[in-house]
Amino acid sequence: MRILVTGGAGYIGSHTVVVLQDAGHEVVIVDDLSNSSASAVDRIAEIAGKVPELHQVDLCDRDALFEVFSRTRPEAIVHFAALKAVGESVAQPLRYYRNNLIGGLNLFEAMGEHDCRTLVFSSSCTVYGGAPALPLREGAPTWAVSPYGWTKVMLEQILTDLHAADGRWRIGSLRYFNPVGAHPSGRLGEDPRGMPNNLLPFITQVAVGRRERLTVFGADYPTPDGTCVRDYIHVVDLAEGHLAALRRLQDRGGYHTWNLGTGRGHSVLEVIAAFERATGIAVPYEVAGGRPGDIAASYADPSRANEELGWRSDTSLETICADAWRWQQANPDGYPN
Ligand code: UFG
Numbered sequence: 178m179r180i181l182v183t184g185g186a187g188y189i190g191s192h193t194v195v196v197l198q199d200a201g202h203e204v205v206i207v208d209d210l211s212n213s214s215a216s217a218v219d220r221i222a223e224i225a226g227k228v229p230e231l232h233q234v235d236l237c238d239r240d241a242l243f244e245v246f247s248r249t250r251p252e253a254i255v256h257f258a259a260l261k262a263v264g265e266s267v268a269q270p271l272r273y274y275r276n277n278l279i280g281g282l283n284l285f286e287a288m289g290e291h292d293c294r295t296l297v298f299s300s301s302c303t304v305y306g307g308a309p310a311l312p313l314r315e316g317a318p319t320w321a322v323s324p325y326g327w328t329k330v331m332l333e334q335i336l337t338d339l340h341a342a343d344g345r346w347r348i349g350s351l352r353y354f355n356p357v358g359a360h361p362s363g364r365l366g367e368d369p370r371g372m373p374n375n376l377l378p379f380i381t382q383v384a385v386g387r388r389e390r391l392t393v394f395g396a397d398y399p400t401p402d403g404t405c406v407r408d409y410i411h412v413v414d415l416a417e418g419h420l421a422a423l424r425r426l427q428d429r430g431g432y433h434t435w436n437l438g439t440g441r442g443h444s445v446l447e448v449i450a451a452f453e454r455a456t457g458i459a460v461p462y463e464v465a466g467g468r469p470g471d472i473a474a475s476y477a478d479p480s481r482a483n484e485e486l487g488w489r490s491d492t493s494l495e496t497i498c499a500d501a502w503r504w505q506q507a508n509p510d511g512y513p514n
Contacts, residue, residue: 184257366504395467438477
């Protein structure tokens with residue numbers, strides 16, 4: 178198939194483009210490069226042996242987006258492109274609602290007008306809100322604690338309504354848990370701009386000497402060691418979930434939500450220990466107060482995705498850390514531009 182991937186130069190997008198190309202699909206990337214690098218596209222080509230077409234377009238630019246659809250005639254869409262920093266979304270709600278909602282609406286309208294109704298959407302476990310019952314199952318009510326989270330809840334609702342109105346749409350909302358790690362080649366990885374918000378990139382930047390020490394946000398949560406528990410999933414496993422979802426949508430259609438997680442939770446201190454075991458490098462850290470908005474624990478029940486997609490993720494935390502470190506060590510300052 179010819180698959181248009183929005184945000185295909187980004188962290189999860191780039192790994193997914195490699196998986197799609199390896200499966201024989203032709204990929205067109207639409208990315209405004211606001212939080213990604215064109216170098217990632219060169220690296221995709223190097224790994225997969227095929228150069229994906231790149232269109233530097235902002236999804237909020239409706240005319241430019243429609244033009245890409247007219248020119249490339251995609252048969253399916255994987256939609257990653259969005260703003261994703263939780264704290265920033267609290268400070269800049271309108272920017273988040275405009276970008277994520279208008280960008281999404283433009284994309285879905287372009288799809289309808291160009292007779293392309295197969296979509297895999299990047300959702301998030303953030304749609305389970307602030308005090309979930311664990312493990313998280315897809316049937317749980319959805320709500321959010323940040324504008325970022327609400328954009329995911331709202332887009333899932335829009336897609337539910339779209340499928341209800343016209344059963345020709347085939348849609349899978351993938352609720353990611355905590356994507357981490359890097360391509361085992363060390364050529365693709367996470368390259369946050371400025372200070373990393375997320376745990377693993379912060380750890381690897383400490384290990385490579387870009388930051389002095391990690392701050393552990395909170396050690397008095399009601400968890401076994403007091404630090405927050407999350408379901409960390411290797412980004413390549415996550416990428417493979419998109420291919421599995423596309424196959425399922427092609428076979429059976431419908432609107433679906435699928436958790437993409439491992440089903441296991443690990444605390445912040447366990448992640449630090451796994452990184453130290455995998456790399457032999459000590460990670461200095463200090464414990465501070467909890468980060469506003471963080472919940473004590475979050476992990477998936479991934480059985481629906483295991484059963485319906487024939488997909489599972491069980492890459493160990495040590496392998497995840499080794500891969501993240503290989504990327505960071507080979508690219509201490511991230512991508513070259
Ligand atoms: N943490 C630290 N120090 C840091 C960074 C993170 O201790 O410097 C802790 C956090 O407090 C949390 C854990 O590490 O307990 C994981 O934090 P991340 O920021 O890596 O991940 P989150 O679970 O907070 O966020 C992720 C995604 C969001 C999504 C959210 C949904 O990054 O996009 O899950 O719950 F909204």
